[in-house]
Amino acid sequence: MYKSEHLISAKHYLVFCSISFALGIFLFLYLNDFLFILTALVLCGFFLVLLILLLLKAVKLIKLRLKFLLLPLFLILFTLLGMTRIYFAEHTAFNTLLTYTDKEAWVYGYVTNEPRLTQSGFSRSMEVEVVQIDSDASATGTIVLYVPSDRNNDIKYGDKICCWAKLSAPARDENHDNFDYYTQLRGRNIFLVGNTKNINRIDFDIRKNIITLFKEFGLNIRYKLSETVSLIFYDQQPAAAILKGILLGDKSGFTDEMYEKFANAGISHIVAVSGLHLSILFSFLMIIFTGRRSRKRYALIIAVPFILSFVAISAFSPSVCRAAIMLLIAILAAFLHENYDPATSLFAALGIIIAFTPYSLFSKSLLLSFFATLGIFAYFKYLRLISHKLLFTERLPDTNWGKAIYKGINMTVSSLSLSLASLIGTACFLVLFFNKISTVQFLTNLWCIPLVSVIFCLGYICCLMYFPFPRFTVTILKPLLTLPLEIIRWTIDTFGDDRFTIDFAEKAIDSKAIIIYIGSAVMLYFMLKLICDCIKDKELNKRESNS
The missing domain is CATH 1.20.1280 (Monooxygenase)
Incomplete structure (x- = not known):
């Protein structure tokens, strides 16, 4: 060879x-x-x-x-x-549900989320897991069902229903760019929507396989957690909405103003469950189960069911699936005593996800998660090294106060480098999806990311402790959780104005702009790599001359 x-x-x-x-x-x-x-x-x-x-x-x-x-x-x-x-x-030959496109039929299934009002306010939407259409038991899958807002207000999560519905493909924009509502639904394996005038509750047997049971398990836990948060914070609706977003990615309690404020403050990612939340969970589990006498291998085994459960609780969000696959590959590499390569596992995760759900390639959450992670892998270590050199941290004295200053600088530099690396990877998509970029996200993420770690862990502890010890949870744990939630609220109220953003609403992103952006990102990578290589060579020569 x-x-x-x-x-x-x-x-x-x-x-x-x-x-x-x-x-x-x-x-x-x-x-x-x-x-x-x-x-x-x-x-x-x-x-x-x-x-x-x-x-x-x-x-x-x-x-x-x-x-x-x-x-x-x-x-x-x-x-x-x-x-x-x-x-x-x-192709309809491989997806029986698609054969009912533009047809009216009896739909049998069960509701898999809490029905909510649409933006128009004239109807309510709910996701329904179809088990049968007319007498065809092979027509299974998930659809979005719309019902007039003045009908069936008593329908809730978990109800078994039957209705006469007009089924159709999701509407497409005339000048769609494959990031429209149609594609986003297909990225979640939802191929049809249904419109009905009335829904009937009925009782019927549901044939379930392992996948269906796993999905139902996650949805049940998700619903129970959401209810528990509402019970604990019954007197603080904004705090409850933020906590549901951080724990579950559930933004049903958000107002349009809250959406806007989170985006303007540059911290909307903390209320959309992603790899950040799964990494917090994994780190928390490692701290708990990796003691002096316990082995790391046992802790990794224990972490696997928790990782899979969180994927189900997040309703199989593509960004969480990406992080879960990477973690499982890392665990497998540890057991096989192989070197773990994060960049390779990132692309492996992408390949697995799009193999199961091809349209998830256009999922906003997956694209932002993938390119943010890729940006961190590509730029973070170089940005951190250059920042330390610019701040002359190597000149700090080797004393206790010098070490303390170095730790503080290192934490700040690492956080800023992480935010900048993530922004480089996702800037093009932020403009494409949201038409704006926050100018204060480097500042707000300095305290919001650590706070999210505290809120995430303490929030799940509160939910677990509420039913056996409700008084202890409300009197002791709730105030501890309220403080970081209030800091998050203060952050979005202070930095949530439009003046803290760069607006790109009138500037269209086309294929040429994307190609230029990718080329610039690649050039920046090699430039930073060259600078860091020169820094390392200079340090190596200095050590050799001193020795």
Whole structure:
């Protein structure tokens, strides 16, 4: 094998294959039928040629370097797999529920969330897990059901229902960009919406498999936690709404003004369950179960069911699934005594998620979570090193007060570097999705991220302690939890004005802007890497000269 072939390792293949799979999904969605079929045929032709060349090399009839065959072979294969996967998701032969598009039928199922008013106020929406349509038991899946706001106000989570509904595909914007309501629903495997005039409660047997039971378990826990928060903070509705957002990602109690304030203050991510919340949970579990006498391996085993349970409680949010897959890969690597590569596991998580739900590739939460994490992996260590050099922290005296100052500077620098690295990775998508970027997020995240860690852990402890010890929870734990929640409220009230944001509402983001942004991000990465390499070389030469 040639020496240069070692430059392309198994982890590089995994990263490239995940990107190729995503490319296949893009090709299906952005090309018309003729171009899609033509592209698929051309790729199949190249694949067959490469396969024949690989077979000829195996019998030593040709002399070609292996990487010139294997890498393009895998890239084409996974591009075709991505195209095939999204085709299966769209084709009615593989999705029985889609055969009822634009039809009226009897729908049987159970409600999986609390019904809520739509923005118009004329109807209420609820998600329904369909178990049967008319007499067709194979037509299963999740739909969004709309009912007039003056009807069926007693319908709640968990009710088994039956209704005569007009089923249709979610509405699309005329000039959609694959980030509309239609695509966001499909990213959650919701392919149909239904409109009905009346809902009947009925009782029927539901055939459940392991996946259905797991989803139901998560939804039940989520509902119980939401109810418990409402009981504990019955006299503080804004605090209850913020706590539900941090614990569950449930923003049903948010007003439009609260949404706006969180976005303007640059801390909207703390009320949308994501990898941040799962990492807090994992760290908390490690602290509890990793004692002096207990082994880390046992703690990792105990953490697995908690990770899976949190995924179910978050209603399988793509961003939480991404973090969960990365954590599970890290745990597996620890047991196999293998080195864990975070960047590789990030792309592996992306590939797994879009393989199960292709439209999640356009999920706002997944894209923001993925590129924020990628930005942290790419820029964080370089930004932190450069910041320390600019602040001359190595010149601090080796005394107690010098060490204390260094720790304070290091915490501040790390937090700011983390926020900046995350912003570099997500800035383009923040403008694309929300038309604004907060200018104070570096400041507000300095105290909000530590506070979220406290609120998240203490919030779950309060919910667990409330029923066996309600008085202790309300008199002791609730005041402890109220203080950080009030600081969060003060933050959004103080920094939630429009003057703390840069507005991009009149500036459209097109494909050219995205390409320029990606190119700039790559150039910035190599520039920071070069600067840090020079700093390390200078320090190494200094040590050698001193020795």
